Amino acid sequence: MTHSPDPRTLADVEEQELLDTVLPRFATRRDVLVGPGDDTALLRLRSGAALATTDTMVLGRDWLDGWSTGADVGHKLVVQNVADIAAMGGRCTGLLVTLVADEDTTLQWVSDFTDAVAAAAQAAATAVIGGDLSSAPAGVRMVSITALGELDSVAPVLRSGARAGDVVAVCGTLGRAAAGLVLLQRGTPEAGPDLVLAQRRPAAPYDQGPRAAHAGATAMIDISDGLLRDAGRIARASGVRIDLDPAALAGDIQALAPALDTAEAEECVLTGGEEHSLLATFPIGSVPSGWRQIGVVGAGAGVTVGGREHVRVGWDHFGSAKTD
Numbered sequence: 001m002t003h004s005p006d007p008r009t010l011a012d013v014e015e016q017e018l019l020d021t022v023l024p025r026f027a028t029r030r031d032v033l034v035g036p037g038d039d040t041a042l043l044r045l046r047s048g049a050a051l052a053t054t055d056t057m058v059l060g061r062d063w064l065d066g067w068s069t070g071a072d073v074g075h076k077l078v079v080q081n082v083a084d085i086a087a088m089g090g091r092c093t094g095l096l097v098t099l100v101a102d103e104d105t106t107l108q109w110v111s112d113f114t115d116a117v118a119a120a121a122q123a124a125a126t127a128v129i130g131g132d133l134s135s136a137p138a139g140v141r142m143v144s145i146t147a148l149g150e151l152d153s154v155a156p157v158l159r160s161g162a163r164a165g166d167v168v169a170v171c172g173t174l175g176r177a178a179a180g181l182v183l184l185q186r187g188t189p190e191a192g193p194d195l196v197l198a199q200r201r202p203a204a205p206y207d208q209g210p211r212a213a214h215a216g217a218t219a220m221i222d223i224s225d226g227l228l229r230d231a232g233r234i235a236r237a238s239g240v241r242i243d244l245d246p247a248a249l250a251g252d253i254q255a256l257a258p259a260l261d262t263a264e265a266e267e268c269v270l271t272g273g274e275e276h277s278l279l280a281t282f283p284i285g286s287v288p289s290g291w292r293q294i295g296v297v298g299a300g301a302g303v304t305v306g307g308r309e310h311v312r313v314g315w316d317h318f319g320s321a322k323t324d
Ligand SMILES: [Mg+2]
Pocket: 083, 084, 087, 221, 222, 223, 224
């Protein structure tokens, strides 16, 4: 357990001292032949191909220190990267972690971030295999993970394989992280502490990615930018139309209703990002347990809800919400 917070900042320590406090926190795994501390890591791969993805979070854009601790940021960064590996049907084999921070960043923040990354990596059955530390101008702090992964004897599940006649299914919750953000923005986090927790520390059903692949999923994505937008990515890549069933989403909307009004709850379920649940299409009769059907794939283009278009479609990093 922590005692009093460490008051020192990065201005007070040498890089080697920082590395000496950070590196021992990362557990290793059998497939990591060379871990952190040498020029690169060396990984044993069982299959002949590697999955690779990266995701970055920037202070002031992707988190606020007033709303999220270093531990929250570390946890979320791991989840969003490993969820991308899972969404291909893969398992994560290693994480490379980069921290770029100004000298006013406290050692306590770095320590909290590091411990959370280590814990979340372990929870995802993977390991931190290396990374980078760099200083930054005043006010700048960003963290990034590059995740590596592999597939177990199945083809990767791409966004482009959905076919008319397939069903659409989701594994995990919908709209909870977005609802938590609404409560934080409103200054009423006490109205839904579990929703705020979902925003700060999302949970992704990693094992269900490979499971869906084995079950014959034809397309898959993790819900990072909202159900409508991410379903739209599958629809576009596959050249199909996805129609979501309002009745199948009613329970998700109702689950948010105590903290939000119904219209807000519906907006969170349809367009809320950062949830990291998995969305996939399957041939009829192939939906594995743990998944629930929320729509169907048909001929055409775009995403509809109960046959009708919805106007707003989620978070776009480089612009306001737009329909696509
Ligand atoms: Mg993704």
